[in-house]
Amino acid sequence: MNAAILPGATAGDKDFLLAVEALTVSFDGFKAVSDVSFYVDPDEIRVIIGPNGAGKTTVLDLICGRTRATSGSIKYKGTELTKLSESAIVQAGVGRKFQTPSIYDDLTVFENLEISFPRGRSVLGALMFKRDAAVRDRIDEIAEMIFLKDQLDKRAEFLSHGQKQWLEIGMLLIQDPELLMLDEPVAGMSVAERKKTAELLHQIIKGRSVLVIEHDMKFVEDIAHRVTVLHQGKVLSEGSMERVKNDPKVIEVYLGH
Amino acid sequence: MKPKALNDNPFMKPVEWASLALLCVLIFGLLPLALDGFRLNLVGKYLTYAFVALGLVICWGTCGILSLGQGVFFGLGGYCMAMYLKLEASSVENTKIQSTPGIPDFMDWNQITALPWFWKPFHSLPLTLIAVVLVPTLFAFIVGAAMFKRRVGGTYFAIITQAIAAILTILIVGQQGYTGGINGITDLRTLHGWDIRTDTAKTILYFVNGGLLVACVLVAQFVKRSKLGRILVAMRDKEDRVRFSGYGVASFKIFAFCLAAAFAAIGGAMFTLQVGFMSPSFVGIVPSIEMVIYAAVGGRLSLFGAIYGTLLVNWAKTTFSESFPELWLFGLGALFIAVVLAFPDGLAGIWRQHVEPRLTRRAKAAPAALPQGAPAE
Numbered sequence: 001m002n003a004a005i006l007p008g009a010t011a012g013d014k015d016f017l018l019a020v021e022a023l024t025v026s027f028d029g030f031k032a033v034s035d036v037s038f039y040v041d042p043d044e045i046r047v048i049i050g051p052n053g054a055g056k057t058t059v060l061d062l063i064c065g066r067t068r069a070t071s072g073s074i075k076y077k078g079t080e081l082t083k084l085s086e087s088a089i090v091q092a093g094v095g096r097k098f099q100t101p102s103i104y105d106d107l108t109v110f111e112n113l114e115i116s117f118p119r120g121r122s123v124l125g126a127l128m129f130k131r132d133a134a135v136r137d138r139i140d141e142i143a144e145m146i147f148l149k150d151q152l153d154k155r156a157e158f159l160s161h162g163q164k165q166w167l168e169i170g171m172l173l174i175q176d177p178e179l180l181m182l183d184e185p186v187a188g189m190s191v192a193e194r195k196k197t198a199e200l201l202h203q204i205i206k207g208r209s210v211l212v213i214e215h216d217m218k219f220v221e222d223i224a225h226r227v228t229v230l231h232q233g234k235v236l237s238e239g240s241m242e243r244v245k246n247d248p249k250v251i252e253v254y255l256g257h
Numbered sequence: 258m259k260p261k262a263l264n265d266n267p268f269m270k271p272v273e274w275a276s277l278a279l280l281c282v283l284i285f286g287l288l289p290l291a292l293d294g295f296r297l298n299l300v301g302k303y304l305t306y307a308f309v310a311l312g313l314v315i316c317w318g319t320c321g322i323l324s325l326g327q328g329v330f331f332g333l334g335g336y337c338m339a340m341y342l343k344l345e346a347s348s349v350e351n352t353k354i355q356s357t358p359g360i361p362d363f364m365d366w367n368q369i370t371a372l373p374w375f376w377k378p379f380h381s382l383p384l385t386l387i388a389v390v391l392v393p394t395l396f397a398f399i400v401g402a403a404m405f406k407r408r409v410g411g412t413y414f415a416i417i418t419q420a421i422a423a424i425l426t427i428l429i430v431g432q433q434g435y436t437g438g439i440n441g442i443t444d445l446r447t448l449h450g451w452d453i454r455t456d457t458a459k460t461i462l463y464f465v466n467g468g469l470l471v472a473c474v475l476v477a478q479f480v481k482r483s484k485l486g487r488i489l490v491a492m493r494d495k496e497d498r499v500r501f502s503g504y505g506v507a508s509f510k511i512f513a514f515c516l517a518a519a520f521a522a523i524g525g526a527m528f529t530l531q532v533g534f535m536s537p538s539f540v541g542i543v544p545s546i547e548m549v550i551y552a553a554v555g556g557r558l559s560l561f562g563a564i565y566g567t568l569l570v571n572w573a574k575t576t577f578s579e580s581f582p583e584l585w586l587f588g589l590g591a592l593f594i595a596v597v598l599a600f601p602d603g604l605a606g607i608w609r610q611h612v613e614p615r616l617t618r619r620a621k622a623a624p625a626a627l628p629q630g631a632p633a634e
Contacts, residue, residue, distance in 0.1 A: 064501055090503035102498040104491040111487050116502045120484055123512045126504075129484035131266060171502065 016075075017042045017209045018063070018179055023072035025062060032058045034233040035072070040179070045201070045210045047220045049244075050230035051254050056213045057099065059230070060181050063211075064096040065089045076179065087121070095177030099184050099213075101164035105157035109148055109167060112156050113139045116171040138174060145203065146170035147196060162193035166200065173204055180204070181211045186219050198222050217255070229254065269478060272613070276561045277474065284467040294456045301463040301531045303571040304470055306331075308524025310552040310563035311470075311477050312517030317549070318557030319481060320513040321493030322410070326418030327521050327548050329425050330393040332540030334522025336429075336436075337392055339535035340376060341385035342445035342453075343437075362444070367434030376435075382449050389526040390519050397518030401511035408507075410496075419542055426541040441536025445529070453530055466527045470564070473520050477560050480516065489513055521548075550593045556605025566604055 018040040025033045033055040040046050048056045061067040063074055065086040074081040081089055090096075104112050117138065120129035143149045146166040151159065156167060165185055172180055185201070186194045194216070201210065201223050214220050220227065220241065227244045229237040231254070237247045244250055269277065288300055309327045317323050343361045352358045355365040360372050378384045400421065404414055429436045437443070445453070452458060480486050488509055492499045500506045529535045538544065547570075555566015570592070578585040600606055 066497070066501070085505075086500050087503045087505050090501055096501050098497070098501075102495050104494045104498070106490050106494055107487055112491075114484065115488060115491055115499070118503065121503050122505075123485065123508050126485035126488055126509070127480065127483050131484075168498075171498075175503065 015042075016040060017044075017077060018211070019073075019075040020059070020063070021073050021075070023059070023062060023069055023074060025058060025067060025070045031233050033062065036230070036233070036235055038228050038235060038238065040209050040211060042178075042209055043205065043207070045205055045212065045223050045225045047212045047214055047224040047227050048230060049214065049217075049220060049227060049254065050236070053232075054230040055233040056230055057183055058233075060096060060183055060211070060213065063089075063181065064094060066096075090175065090177075091118075091121070093176075093178040095172035095175050095180050097165075097168050097172055097180075097182045097185065099187070101161065101168050103156045103159075103164055103167050103171070105155070107156060108152065109143065109154055109156055109159070110139060110152040112167055113142055113170055113174050116174045118175050142170045142174050145173065146200065162189045162197075165189065165193075166197070169197075169200065169204075177208060179209050179211065183213045184215065185212065186214065186216055194219060266482060268482060273478070273561075277471070280474070280561060280564065281471060284470070285464065289460070289463070294459060297463055298459045298531060299575065300568070301459070301466050302528060303568050304466055304564075305524040305528040305531065306548060306551055306571065307470055307564045307567040308473060308527070309517075309521040309548040310555060310567045311473055311560060312520035313549060313552035314557055314560050314563045315477055315480060315489070315520075316513045316517035317552065318559075318563075319486060319493065320489040320510060322510060322514060323415045323549070324418045324514065324517065324545075325415045325542070325549060326420075326422040326545050327517065328540045328542075328545035329418075329422050330397060330518035330521035331525035331528070331544075331548070332425065332429075332535070332537070333393040333396060334389050334525030335529040335535040335539060336442065336525075337379070337385060337389045337522075338526035338529040339442035339445060340379040341382065342448060342529065343442045344372075344376065344379055345448070345450075346444060346446040361437070361442070363437045363440070363442075364434055369434045373435055390522055393522035393525075394515050394519045397515045398511060401514040402507070405507040405510040405514075410510075419545070422540060422542050422545045426537045429537040429540065437536075439537060441534055441538070443534040443536075445533050448530065454533065459531065462527070462531050466531065469523055469527065473523065474560050474564075477516075477520070481560070485509065485512070547589070550589060550596075552603075553593060553596050554603050556603030556608075558602055559605030559609075562603055562605025562608070569604070 016039045020039070021037045023033055023036045024031060036055070036059060038046075048059065050056050058067060062069050063081060065081065065084060069082045072082075076092060076094060079092060081092070081094070084092065104115070107115070114131065114135060117135055119135075120126045139152070140149070143152055146169060148163060148167060148170065151163065156164065159167060169182070169185065186197050189197060198219060204210075212223070224241050226239060227241050228235060229244055229247075229250050236253065237244050237250045245255065284304070289297055292300065309331050313324070313327060347359065347361045349359040352360070352362065352365070355362065357365055357370045360369065364372070378388065400418075404410075404417065409417065430439045432438070447453060453462065488499060488504060492506060492509060496506055525535070525539070528539070551567040551570050552563045553566070554570050555564065556562030570589070574585060574589070577588060596603055602609070
């Protein structure tokens with residue numbers, strides 16, 4: 001499953017997990033994302049890099065339905081996402097982690113994970129939701145993975161910054177998405193925490209694709225299969241980290257300083 | 258691994274069972290024994306507001322939706338009940354001096370000669386009881402769907418609920434022939450032939466009211482401790498995270514708002530029964546804000562706190578407005594500001610932070626008496 005990107009590939013190709021084509025969004029005439037196309041394979045870790053304001057977060061917003069595209073298409077396993085509601089996109093298998101840790105401070109780690117457990121998502125379903133063995137086991141399993149096994153009872157607001165980031169990753173993992181989108185997962189983390197996060201990402205990659213926005217080049221080199229560089233809303237360069245690093249255009253706008 | 262205490266999620270924690278028992282003792286035991294008929298009826302009236310406060314705990318405290326228009330639902334519930342009682346009091350025999358006998362007196366005064374269509378279902382008691390809950394809840398559903406699907410929230414939502422309260426008041430006052438106008442619907446006498454004006458009837462209604470309130474507490478508790486309750490908390494905190502966890506956020510908000518409306522409506526109907534009339538002065542902006550203050554003073558996160566807050570503020574209102582009628586509103590305003598600034602979680606918050614830890618410490622000092630399941634927070 002490592003089909004190389006063909007220049008003439010179309011979204012109809014089922015080989016791609018995600019096919020973004022000619023994606024454009026303009027806010028009052030300002031094109032935050034302009035004619036962006038890229039393709040993500042199953043089981044691929046793709047990192048999006050680029051200077052501030054390049055439109056990286058907007059691309060993730062467009063994929064998960066937070067922002068609506070002006071034109072262009074986003075096909076996920078052949079399904080057009082641009083017309084689905086946010087919750088339908090999640091239920092199709094796309095998970096999104098936000099830039100700042102977005103967790104529920106007033107709930108325990110256990111409860112945070114439980115809410116993300118993909119069952120009882122309707123009003124009635126949530127009212128009748130039973131905390132059974134399947135739920136507990138899955139939460140234990142995920143908590144182990146995200147290094148929070150001993151913290152299940154803790155209110156999430158008392159976690160450290162790094163732990164909060166892991167918790168949010170865990171909340172996505174419990175949904176078992178096929179496409180996981182992470183916005184700066186290691187920002188503000190200590191060196192030790194970064195290492196653990198990289199380890200975590202390598203572990204969770206199995207059976208899913210990951211789309212990551214990250215500034216930390218060391219970290220990017222560590223995890224990326226392929227890198228897409230955005231600049232002023234457009235794709236500037238794409239390929240392996242090695243290639244991108246040596247691309248004069250990229251060096252000029254991003255890596256050079 | 259054994260499930261831990263905090264994530265065990267029983268229907269109620271021991272402390273909460275104790276609170277419920279205390280509330281029952283107070284409502285069904287102490288107050289009826291200590292108070293005369295008039296005062297007990299007054300407490301019964303206060304307790305009808307507690308239904309609204311309970312709804313606000315779910316809607317505002319738990320889910321973060323501040324509605325400044327709960328009087329609308331209280332009023333709609335109350336009006337539905339009043340319409341039934343009024344029709345029963347307006348029998349042909351009772352109204353034979355009118356130019357059109359058999360319709361409510363205020364209609365006759367306003368030259369209306371036939372009962373309007375929307376009054377007709379209120380000839381039937383079962384339909385009335387259904388309407389008491391259904392009409393306000395349906396109205397809340399329409400308002401909620403219109404607002405929350407469009408992602409209107411926070412202050413905007415609060416202002417719109419205020420506007421609705423104002424509009425409904427103006428509508429009721431303006432359509433005197435259909436609604437009884439500013440005077441409301443008065444001179445209510447019997448419920449299915451049973452005279453509600455006697456002392457015995459008032460005492461019985463007080464107990465029915467108390468029973469319904471406890472039932473609503475249990476329903477609210479069921480919602481709060483369900484996953485839905487935790488989703489409401491999660492939405493208050495990080496709405497986007499909930500949305501991107503695959504939930505239709507609007508539906509959950511509509512549910513919370515409708516539940517609060519249904520509670521308020523039951524309170525309104527019990528108000529009409531116990532006080533014997535319903536008027537637009539319980540629908541508008543001022544009563545709606547007062548109801549929010551009850552919940553704020555008692556503690557907007559605590560079901561029991563909200564009930565005690567309602568009782569306390571109303572008791573204070575009765576006491577102080579007897580002696581200093583012009584100062585009371587200032588006092589109420591000052592109380593609200595003080596609560597918001599100093600005790601955002603109200604009386605329940607003070608209890609939880611200052612009294613409960615002390616009690617627990619004392620209980621721990623006497624280890625022999627400490628049962629295994631004692632609250633350890």
